Amino acid sequence: APPFGKSMELFRRAAEVIPCGIYGHQSPAAALPGASPYYAERASGSRYWDVDGREYIDFMCGYGPIVLGYGHPEVEEAAARQRKDGDTMNHPSARMVELAERLVDMVDFSAWCVFGKNGGDMTSWAIRVAREQTRKKKILRVAGAYHGIDPWCSHTPGGLIEEDRSQIHTFKWNDLESFNQLIRRHVGKVAGVVVTPFHHPSFGDCEMPDNDFLQVIERTCHDEGIVLILDDIRAGFRLHLGGSHRVFGIKPDIICFSKALGNGYPISAALGSKELRVPASRVFLTGSFWNSAAPMAASLKTLEILERDDVPAKLNALGLRLKDGLVALGEKYGRPIVASGPPATPFYRFADETNFRDWQQFCAIAMEGRNGLAAFFHPHHNWFLSATHSEKDIDQALEIADQAFVTMNELPR
Numbered sequence: 001a002p003p004f005g006k007s008m009e010l011f012r013r014a015a016e017v018i019p020c021g022i023y024g025h026q027s028p029a030a031a032l033p034g035a036s037p038y039y040a041e042r043a044s045g046s047r048y049w050d051v052d053g054r055e056y057i058d059f060m061c062g063y064g065p066i067v068l069g070y071g072h073p074e075v076e077e078a079a080a081r082q083r084k085d086g087d088t089m090n091h092p093s094a095r096m097v098e099l100a101e102r103l104v105d106m107v108d109f110s111a112w113c114v115f116g117k118n119g120g121d122m123t124s125w126a127i128r129v130a131r132e133q134t135r136k137k138k139i140l141r142v143a144g145a146y147h148g149i150d151p152w153c154s155h156t157p158g159g160l161i162e163e164d165r166s167q168i169h170t171f172k173w174n175d176l177e178s179f180n181q182l183i184r185r186h187v188g189k190v191a192g193v194v195v196t197p198f199h200h201p202s203f204g205d206c207e208m209p210d211n212d213f214l215q216v217i218e219r220t221c222h223d224e225g226i227v228l229i230l231d232d233i234r235a236g237f238r239l240h241l242g243g244s245h246r247v248f249g250i251k252p253d254i255i256c257f258s259k260a261l262g263n264g265y266p267i268s269a270a271l272g273s274k275e276l277r278v279p280a281s282r283v284f285l286t287g288s289f290w291n292s293a294a295p296m297a298a299s300l301k302t303l304e305i306l307e308r309d310d311v312p313a314k315l316n317a318l319g320l321r322l323k324d325g326l327v328a329l330g331e332k333y334g335r336p337i338v339a340s341g342p343p344a345t346p347f348y349r350f351a352d353e354t355n356f357r358d359w360q361q362f363c364a365i366a367m368e369g370r371n372g373l374a375a376f377f378h379p380h381h382n383w384f385l386s387a388t389h390s391e392k393d394i395d396q397a398l399e400i401a402d403q404a405f406v407t408m409n410e411l412p413r
């Protein structure tokens with residue numbers, strides 16, 4: 001068994017004082033119990049260390065926020081300087097204005113920008129803006145897509161009442177007929193449509209948008225006066241610095257960002273078209289820490305570096321190296337691997353199973369690693385790369401993967 005003794009001990013303590021011990025998407029209940037660390041000690045660059053002292057080449061980047069590498073020196077310096085001057089104060093700082101200006105410059109259709117802390121702050125606020133603008137009730141969203149924890153989109157039914165979802169309707173990704181049916185059935189009643197740029201469910205392959213899927217949705221929203229909301233929280237700034245809609249050739253009315261925006265600092269943003277400025281001003285938006293300046297300073301520096309170093313191109317190149325390597329290993333060991341999604345935010349599984357049983361095993365072995373170095377391969381969520389990952393990191397991870405195949409083939413089946 002892998003030596004995750006300290007993780008286990010912390011988890012046992014947590015289970016006494018924290019519901020579920022670890023709740024949410026990092027819950028150990030979702031993976032092979034005991035097959036991965038539960039608690040992190042520290043992180044730097046492309047590596048992190050668990051509480052048992054094991055070092056990992058990381059492929060989750062904190063589930064997305066870390067786009068330049070953990071503890072990026074320039075970002076840390078910008079944040080530290082701001083913290084010294086003041087972080088949470090009575091008023092916003094000039095950083096807020098500078099960051100809004102910068103983002104509005106970067107995102108082609110946008111005329112304004114607001115900030116929150118988490119992705120879900122923005123998606124939930126955006127649907128209220130759509131309702132305020134249209135004075136209609138219904139929101140259409142894609143089945144299986146993740147937008148946050150609020151009642152309209154939460155993935156589990158705990159604490160929900162029927163009315164929470166009575167105006168929320170789901171259609172299927174890449175199924176225009178299911179979308180059109182909803183539009184026909186609820187004609188004149190739809191306030192907003194929420195989509196991600198590509199479909200990235202947990203426990204399932206990523207699906208890129210078919211031919212004209214997003215285009216037809218865009219056109220319908222335009223024709224019917226429906227607000228189109230792009231949830232770019234996961235992919236944002238990894239595919240295109242102007243928003244992922246630029247990759248897929250559409251223009252939403254609102255775009256939501258978080259994760260990579262602050263390289264780990266808590267910040268999210270929603271940007272919208274000039275037509276939505278007035279309704280946006282009417283939907284109340286605030287929080288105890290939402291004006292804090294250090295994350296905004298971190299964001300400004302992060303965006304500067306993303307642009308300066310053309311990070312999306314770099315992530316794509318690194319992602320392709322990883323993908324080519326993993327796919328080749330799958331071939332070599334007669335266990336083909338399916339890769340889906342953009343190389344910068346890929347999803348992997350074995351081609352011949354959909355229950356992730358062996359893939360969980362494979363990832364668990366990679367997380368055990370060899371010679372004191374492991375690779376953090378997530379068994380059922382898309383992975384993330386950062387700009388600080390090197391070709392050598394990828395190659396080392398591929399060596400760990402190669403060894404994991406050997407080990408797996410030696411296990412009794």
Ligand code: PMP
Nearest residue numbers: 118119120146147148231233234
């Ligand atoms: N939308 C998408 C596409 C996401 O991936 C996430 C986070 N995984 C969210 C919304 C919610 O963001 P947060 O967890 O920061 O509230």
